[in-house]
Amino acid sequence: MSGMEGKELRVVGFLCNWCSYGGADTAGVSRFKQPTDLRIIRVPCSGRVDPLFVVKAFMEGADGVLVSGCHPRDCHYAEGNFYARRRLEVLKRFLPFMGIEPDRFAYTWVSASEGARWQKVVTDFTAQVHALGPRRAFGEGAGSGGTG
Numbered sequence: 801m802s803g804m805e806g807k808e809l810r811v812v813g814f815l816c817n818w819c820s821y822g823g824a825d826t827a828g829v830s831r832f833k834q835p836t837d838l839r840i841i842r843v844p845c846s847g848r849v850d851p852l853f854v855v856k857a858f859m860e861g862a863d864g865v866l867v868s869g870c871h872p873r874d875c876h877y878a879e880g881n882f883y884a885r886r887r888l889e890v891l892k893r894f895l896p897f898m899g900i901e902p903d904r905f906a907y908t909w910v911s912a913s914e915g916a917r918w919q920k921v922v923t924d925f926t927a928q929v930h931a932l933g934p935r936r937a938f939g940e941g942a943g944s945g946g947t948g
C-alpha cells in the first residue's frame with residue numbers, strides 16, 4: 801500500500817491494450833491488492849503514446865504518469881514499444897526542465913499474464929509518487945506564493 805494511507809494522488813496510466821491492460825485485468829481478476837490512485841487510459845500500443853500526452857497529463861494536474869506496454873519483441877505491432885522506449889527515455893530527461901521530478905514518470909513492460917508483476921509495478925510506482933507528494937501546479941514555483 802502507499803505511504804499516504806487514505807490520501808489518494810492522481811496517477812495516470814497509459815496501458816497498451818494487448819499486454820499491460822490485460823496484465824492489469826489479470827491482477828484485478830486475481831484480486832491482487834493494488835493502490836487506488838491509478839486512472840487507466842487504454843491505448844492501442846505504447847508506441848501510440850506521444851510524449852505530449854504525458855506532459856498534458858501533468859499540465860492537467862497528474863501527480864504521476866506511468867506508461868506500460870508489451871515486453872520488447874512482444875509488441876502487437878512489432879516495434880511500437882521500441883519507438884515508445886526511445887521517445888519516453890528522451891522525455892524523461894526533459895522533465896526536470898519543465899519542473900517535474902523524473903521519479904513522477906515511469907515506463908515499463910507488463911504482459912497480459914503478469915498480474916503479479918502488474919501489482920508490483922503499480923504498487924512501487926504509486927509509492928514512489930507518494931514519496932514525492934502532490935505535485936505543485938505549473939507556475940506555482942517557490943516564492944510565487946499566494947497574494948491573499
Ligand code: FES
Binds near residue numbers: 844870877
Ligand atoms: Fe503493446 Fe505495442 S501492442 S506495446
